[in-house]
Amino acid sequence: MLVLFTDFSLDDPYVGQMKAVLHAHAPSVPIIDLLHRVPDYDACAGAHLLHALADSFPPGSVFLCVVDAGVGSCRPAVAVEADGKWYVGPDNGLLSVVAGRSRQVAHWRIVWRPEALSASFHGRDLFAPVAARLAMADMPNGWLMPADGLVHELAADDLFRVIYIDHYGNAMTGIRGTSLDAAARVRAAGREFAYGRVFSEVARGEAFWYVNSCGLVEVAISCGHAARSLGLRTGMPVSVVQ
Amino acid sequence: MLVLFTDFSLDDPYVGQMKAVLHAHAPSVPIIDLLHRVPDYDACAGAHLLHALADSFPPGSVFLCVVDAGVGSCRPAVAVEADGKWYVGPDNGLLSVVAGRSRQVAHWRIVWRPEALSASFHGRDLFAPVAARLAMADMPNGWLMPADGLVHELAADDLFRVIYIDHYGNAMTGIRGTSLDAAARVRAAGREFAYGRVFSEVARGEAFWYVNSCGLVEVAISCGHAARSLGLRTGMPVSVVQ
């Protein structure tokens, strides 16, 4: 299975162009659009979201990950095999949280270059063919070269920031639910929030934190739009009072 | 065919996570994204949209329907077989208009629970596996139990409200086109609109009502954005002067 994880949005033609390439190289492999709204250019938020979301996918899945403000520069292109799943993308931190939290990790440098490599769209021209070949288990000799690790690594600890705001207005943080207990209070945007198990157990309109369905601490308002009501934005710091 | 009908939006990762589950259970069944912008939490608008949109799908289609503000509460999870199509979702009114307007209806309660059931994402954990098994015609014993009907029913009559505003700004109502004749005038937001057969027959910039391509009465402006120009919003009352 090919799983797409980018900041391309589905509004623009970039995802479709990438899928055309994937289809040409791996016509029989199903493609899942996991997330195309990683905050623009934000490899750090993306790295934490990727770990949270990839967890439930089966071994053998190939994640094509592109959040790549440095496209066209000399940042390396890499493939990481981590606990039985593959991740393909730029070496700018995006894959480093998954790599840092996995038990078995192997790193590869992508040394193959296509005949026509655009300066600004390596997702389509470089990463998509590599991901497709991995999904087909048909990697040509000389495309990948073993590497010792990533060049750009981010801390694999919890990230005490807002990393994503969904269209309901719920604010995901980079804090894993396993790090907190129900007595903890979460602080963000000058406010403090108590724990609630789920929306339907919290009074309508009340703000609270809970562990969301991908295992992250999230600030929400029952039947409301937390980001708008509380002034939460991606990147804002979050702290915890145990 | 699996048909998805939710308020998840395509911006967030929820649809992709749900598709990964569908694919694991029913790899050979095609998936169609019908609508992921049901107005947030609005099971009533969703119920009327679902009936209008489901009509043109072939018998055997399985609709996975999730507009579920009460997720995590004790609202039942149900499957409805109506005129040869299946509908899976929460028993909160969302499936009740389809059920109420169908000639042959059978109700089932979903009694199976997965080992890991998140509190906030039954679309992925509970409804998707059930919908996939229905689409495969491979329902395990004990997953469904016959039921007498739905717990939460909405009136199956026309709904005299705006139920959806599309990105062109056209405002769909819950009134079926078969309920009105061309002499009727439609009132909304303090204005009254005459009938037009289609955009290209109305003067540029003029507001009118017509029967849209899924059979609902819709207020529009030729080459304009009716919602913005007229102040129309989802939920607003609509009346008819015959």
Place this chain on the structure above:
Amino acid sequence: MLVLFTDFSLDDPYVGQMKAVLHAHAPSVPIIDLLHRVPDYDACAGAHLLHALADSFPPGSVFLCVVDAGVGSCRPAVAVEADGKWYVGPDNGLLSVVAGRSRQVAHWRIVWRPEALSASFHGRDLFAPVAARLAMADMPNGWLMPADGLVHELAADDLFRVIYIDHYGNAMTGIRGTSLDAAARVRAAGREFAYGRVFSEVARGEAFWYVNSCGLVEVAISCGHAARSLGLRTGMPVSVVQ
């Protein structure tokens, strides 16, 4: 391969309804969503985007193209075979830039009409079945009739306007990159921009023009939102100082 190119957006149910029809007629043919955010009703911007984006698709691809403000009027419905690819849509200019720039072109008028043809959704009712039959290479007798050309033609030269703004804020123009050299300066919204090869070679926050990954001249700001910062909008004139 069926390639979708419309102004329907993915928010609304129109793409899903069209895909259900495509699937019914051509269940084995993969479908790629190339672009559903052609500027609303703007067949001219669409025509230039279509040429730029279609270029990288393989021969045999069938493009289902719907930007159709005149739906329900008497504008013809057409299919164009151009350099080995098929394009199906309204004869309102949308297909004319591809046709005008291709070496080998054949024109067909769609004379078939479905039993139930809605007044406002020919994408679903008329164009989708025709595109599906072309993709299956199984066109029934009498559906298409050879034609001499298009009724509505646009100039196939470069278009000196902004034709698309992506979600990063980059502004695509209808000027092909092959028309300019690196010494050229591009003017838009009262400002003048110098050439940069790619984002990562331009100072953070600086506005520049470059040749984007589909071959068009594009105005951008490195790590910024050019449209918002510079006041660029679709349709604005663009000029070039060589």
